[in-house]
Amino acid sequence: MQHTLTFSSLFEYDTNKTGITIPLKLTHGNRQTTLLAKLDTGSSFCIFRRERGEALGLEIEHGYLQRIALADGFSFAVYRHDVTISALGFELDVMVYFAADYAFSREVLGQQGWLRQMRIAIVDYEGKLYISKYSD
Amino acid sequence: MSQTLKAIYRDGVIIPQAPCDLADEEEIEITISKPLSKEPIKNVRTVPMIDLTFETKWLEEHGKEYIGQWVALSQNKLISHGTNAVEVYNEAIALGFDSPFLHKIESEEDLPFGGW
Numbered sequence: 001m002q003h004t005l006t007f008s009s010l011f012e013y014d015t016n017k018t019g020i021t022i023p024l025k026l027t028h029g030n031r032q033t034t035l036l037a038k039l040d041t042g043s044s045f046c047i048f049r050r051e052r053g054e055a056l057g058l059e060i061e062h063g064y065l066q067r068i069a070l071a072d073g074f075s076f077a078v079y080r081h082d083v084t085i086s087a088l089g090f091e092l093d094v095m096v097y098f099a100a101d102y103a104f105s106r107e108v109l110g111q112q113g114w115l116r117q118m119r120i121a122i123v124d125y126e127g128k129l130y131i132s133k134y135s136d
Numbered sequence: 137m138s139q140t141l142k143a144i145y146r147d148g149v150i151i152p153q154a155p156c157d158l159a160d161e162e163e164i165e166i167t168i169s170k171p172l173s174k175e176p177i178k179n180v181r182t183v184p185m186i187d188l189t190f191e192t193k194w195l196e197e198h199g200k201e202y203i204g205q206w207v208a209l210s211q212n213k214l215i216s217h218g219t220n221a222v223e224v225y226n227e228a229i230a231l232g233f234d235s236p237f238l239h240k241i242e243s244e245e246d247l248p249f250g251g252w
Contacts, residue, residue: 011185014192023188025235033225034186034237051206051221055238091183105242117178133180 005121007130009089015127022109024087026096028056035107037087039129043110044068046085046096047078052107053098056083060098068097076101085114088131092117191237199241208236 013020020039025032026048033055037048047068053060063079070076078097085094087109094113109115121130142153150166158164190211198214199207208215208228215236216227228236 009185023186025186031225031229032235034188034191034235035239036188036192049221049240051240052238054222055225086183086186089182089185091181092178094178105240112175116175117180133182135177135180 005119005130006132007119007121008132008136009130011088011129011131013127013129015124020122020124020129022087024085024109026052026056027084027086028053028058028081031056037107037109039115040108040110041115043108044112045078045110046094046108046113047104047110048096048098048107049104050099050102053079053081058098060100063098065100066097076104085109087114088129090118090131090133188237191239195239195241202241203243204241206238206240208233208238210236 011022013022021036022039023034024037025034033052035048035052037046045066045068050060058081060079060081063081066078066080067075068078077100079100080095080097082093083096085092085096092114094117096113117134119132119134119136122128123130139156141156143150144153145151191209194209194212194214195207202217205217205219206221206224207217208224210228210233215231215233216224218224218227221238221240225236225238228238
């Protein structure tokens with residue numbers, strides 16, 4: 001049985017770089033910044049560095065505290081905040097998480113808040129990411 | 137041996153939603169976790185794609201000069217840099233850049249990414 005999906009946009013990423021790197025913009029109030037994040041289908045949440053949240057004017061510890069499990073059995077703390085994400089031609093108001101620890105250095109787009117609102121298909125060999133919003 | 141099963145909470149009583157392999161009066165320990173609720177479909181607006189080609193190229197060409205620092209860029213122009221992200225961001229804003237590209241340059245930036 002074959003399945004056919006159609007998408008409204010195509011994003012071509014650099015396969016010479018590690019992971020799938022996505023350019024995006026985070027906005028909170030009147031403060032905004034662009035950045036590069038990794039698409040991470042294995043991450044339950046969208047997670048960003050603590051300092052990025054601080055630059056956006058967020059009081060990190062005022063958010064809801066959540067612990068995130070890692071593959072090695074350890075976990076780390078993050079705080080949930082409301083922001084607007086613009087990425088790959090789509091913008092939405094979502095809850096994302098900022099690391100509690102300054103040493104946390106990864107920034108990822110994960111399931112809740114982003115992936116779940118989209119439909120995507122990846123042809124990694126060609127560096128192609130097809131995307132539509134879920135409701136299309 | 138542990139079992140995982142769904143249960144509902146009603147009037148102070150936890151009611152299993154499936155049979156459980158327990159003897160009458162057997163003492164157990166309960167860990168409570170809520171299932172992830174299905175996220176409602178958001179209002180997703182269509183906007184122009186963000187192009188960070190120039191910023192990416194700048195990082196490739198100059199990033200190693202600023203390891204350990206935050207940099208704020210606008211296209212291929214370095215606006216500000218330093219070890220404090222908020223100060224670097226605020227300096228860029230003060231210079232009139234309302235949406236600067238803000239990036240921490242790590243010494244191990246090119247390591248493969250493990251994901252989660």
